[in-house]
């Protein structure tokens with residue numbers, strides 16, 4: 001492919017965030033850029049994919065992420081509309097700011113949209129959290145992951161298996177670096193200041209005494225379209241969560257997608273359970289406090305699977321597959337799908353024996369962003385030399 005223009009070697013690194021998990025990944029990267037002996041210049045672009053105060057502003061504050069330099073305010077829409085809007089609004093920024101590269105994280109629509117725009121303008125793409133695969137092409141994130149990795153120039157991975165996935169897809173391994181997990185950088189940087197679970201529950205208007213159960217409490221997050229967009233899947237899942245709540249109290253931090261679908265399908269009565277505390281989307285410090293104090297976590301989120309592994313808290317993932325295989329192999333994660341008896345027996349096993357202990361995966365040590373910054377400086381230096389020749 002012939003590239004349109006060669007970027008100047010040292011324009012800023014244009015860092016893209018769009019949705020909640022992106023903010024958690026980007027915060028330590030920007031701090032590491034600023035901490036270099038010659039700070040790496042960065043421009044922070046928020047696509048506006050997530051825009052609610054609960055889904056965005058609060059996370060920025062908790063994570064000490066600087067205010068975005070640019071907000072594209074794309075908001076919600078179908079996949080095509082959202083992706084296209086990000087692309088349309090992102091393109092002029094590249095002409096205006098001439099970045100040396102575009103750095104994207106994770107697998108949301110904003111990740112792919114900005115990568116596509118950049119690569120077609122001849123601007124290198126750096127992908128943090130490359131190579132994860134669920135092998136489920138029905139997942140929108142899997143499409144975003146595969147395509148972003150195909151067009152990225154530098155790929156930073158969280159686990160060694162990602163290299164096999166990338167090699168199988170024909171990605172040149174000289175572009176791939178195993179650096180660890182930036183999500184865990186954020187976790188370790190904030191663990192000490194996480195908000196205690198009881199405070200979070202009280203703040204939401206519930207009695208904190210509910211959490212004094214001898215079995216402790218569970219934490220629930222649920223938002224994957226495959227779980228929450230059809231009444232046939234959401235209804236039985238909420239019913240089984242009601243059965244889990246008979247065993248131990250549950251704190252359910254509810255994503256707006258799930259909230260809207262519960263209302264649309266008339267499923268609110270399934271939440272009327274004295275031991276199921278339904279909270280709005282929580283800030284980062286609140287989620288960290290809830291997860292750290294939990295006996296178990298039930299989720300379909302990718303990030304939560306990793307965070308529970310780092311915290312050593314048993315996690316039951318309500319999906320048939322995961323792209324974070326290492327959390328199952330080495331960590332505390334168990335795939336339970338949507339099957340009622342599998343979920344209940346896994347919960348019972350944890351209540352009886354404490355569940356999987358797991359161990360923290362290699363390089364999930366809180367220093368991944370430092371490694372990325374150091375590597376990027378070298379790569380940019382080599383690129384600058386190539387451009388001069």
Ligand code: UD1
Nearest residue numbers: 019020021049050051052055076077108109140141256257
């Ligand atoms: C997106 C990501 C998903 C990630 C999740 C984290 C894609 C394809 N999906 O899913 O990988 O795990 O973020 O939360 O990029 N909404 C609000 N306020 C907001 C944002 C969304 O009310 O600030 C509601 C809207 O009704 C919207 C719906 O949530 O239509 C879904 O938002 P969207 O960004 O399309 O996808 P998520 O389900 O959040």
